[in-house]
Amino acid sequence: MRGTTTAPERSFLVGLIGAGIGPSLTPAMHEREAAALGLRLVYRTIDIDVLDLPPEAVGELVRSAPHYGFDGLNITHPCKQLVLPHLDRLAPDAAALGAVNTVVFDGRTAVGHNTDWSGFLGSLEAGLPGARRDRVVLLGAGGAGAAVAHALFTSGTGDLVIADRDVGRARDLARGLAARFPGGSCTAIPPEDLPAHLARADGLVNATPMGMADHPGLPLPAELLDPSTWVADLVYRPLRTALVTAAERRGCPVLPGGRMAVLQAVEAFELITGLTPDRDRVYAHFAELTAD
Numbered sequence: 001m002r003g004t005t006t007a008p009e010r011s012f013l014v015g016l017i018g019a020g021i022g023p024s025l026t027p028a029m030h031e032r033e034a035a036a037l038g039l040r041l042v043y044r045t046i047d048i049d050v051l052d053l054p055p056e057a058v059g060e061l062v063r064s065a066p067h068y069g070f071d072g073l074n075i076t077h078p079c080k081q082l083v084l085p086h087l088d089r090l091a092p093d094a095a096a097l098g099a100v101n102t103v104v105f106d107g108r109t110a111v112g113h114n115t116d117w118s119g120f121l122g123s124l125e126a127g128l129p130g131a132r133r134d135r136v137v138l139l140g141a142g143g144a145g146a147a148v149a150h151a152l153f154t155s156g157t158g159d160l161v162i163a164d165r166d167v168g169r170a171r172d173l174a175r176g177l178a179a180r181f182p183g184g185s186c187t188a189i190p191p192e193d194l195p196a197h198l199a200r201a202d203g204l205v206n207a208t209p210m211g212m213a214d215h216p217g218l219p220l221p222a223e224l225l226d227p228s229t230w231v232a233d234l235v236y237r238p239l240r241t242a243l244v245t246a247a248e249r250r251g252c253p254v255l256p257g258g259r260m261a262v263l264q265a266v267e268a269f270e271l272i273t274g275l276t277p278d279r280d281r282v283y284a285h286f287a288e289l290t291a292d
């Protein structure tokens with residue numbers, strides 16, 4: 001009797017490269033959504049702290065990943081910029097931003113993408129629909145701040161003020177943005193100058209680590225929060241940060257960081273597998289994982 005043969009099921013191997021990523025929720029989000037879609041997907045963390053490797057090792061790790069069968073990678077702190085020279089191609093948004101959080105392997109060719117900026121924009125549009133964003137104050141000029149700034153200027157913000165403890169970093173980001181978005185106005189300030197700028201802002205975005213479990217507290221004095229200004233926090237662990245709580249108490253519309261975390265993961269999943277995840281289902285799973 002002749003046996004029936006079926007094509008072998010396509011399976012995926014995905015990884016996350018970064019430092020201190022043991023508690024990351026991304027592996028669980030990808031694996032559970034893959035299972036719900038009937039897909040075999042294994043997601044591994046490649047923690048440079050655990051491996052005792054310097055951040056620069058990201059190049060060698062990314063170059064070897066396709067040899068070990070990886071279909072794609074997520075890249076996180078502190079490797080999002082360091083990985084750039086080790087990629088074969090960059091999607092235009094990743095090239096403009098100078099940061100990559102997703103790598104897709106097409107054979108041995110490594111293509112870099114950035115889903116942080118689109119994840120932030122999607123979360124802003126879903127979480128604060130119709131909110132004015134002509135004038136926005138951004139706290140933090142690191143990789144996350146750069147993604148937020150790109151999202152805001154791409155979607156109509158005309159006036160962005162960037163405050164960072166490291167004013168040089170804010171200036172560098174503002175200079176790059178001014179070159180890419182010549183129609184917009186971008187100003188770098190030290191945090192002491194926030195009161196004057198916040199008084200005229202439609203929205204405030206926190207892209208500093210302040211509020212994370214290991215950086216507790218507020219990134220600015222609560223008295224500066226005005227109910228006419230919406231407040232978005234990128235920090236999502238805990239989901240309800242000190243800033244989100246303080247802003248709500250002052251009557252501000254708020255956008256916690258969870259939705260961005262989910263959307264950037266959903267978009268990375270789609271780039272790597274070619275399948276569209278169910279956003280609401282991933283968000284529900286994320287909410288379950290982050291419930292107190």
Ligand code: NAD
Pocket residue numbers: 077116119139140141142143144145163164165166169191207208209210212218219220234235236257258260261262264
């Ligand atoms: P980073 O360390 O590269 O940059 C943070 C910047 O904030 C630094 O330039 C630092 O000088 C500045 N800063 C710190 N405290 C400050 C303060 N009180 N006032 C003004 N500036 C201050 O970090 P990053 O990679 O840009 O990430 C920042 C945070 O964004 C992370 O801690 C993470 O919680 C969050 N994040 C969330 C998502 C998401 O999906 N929700 C995605 C990426 C990052």
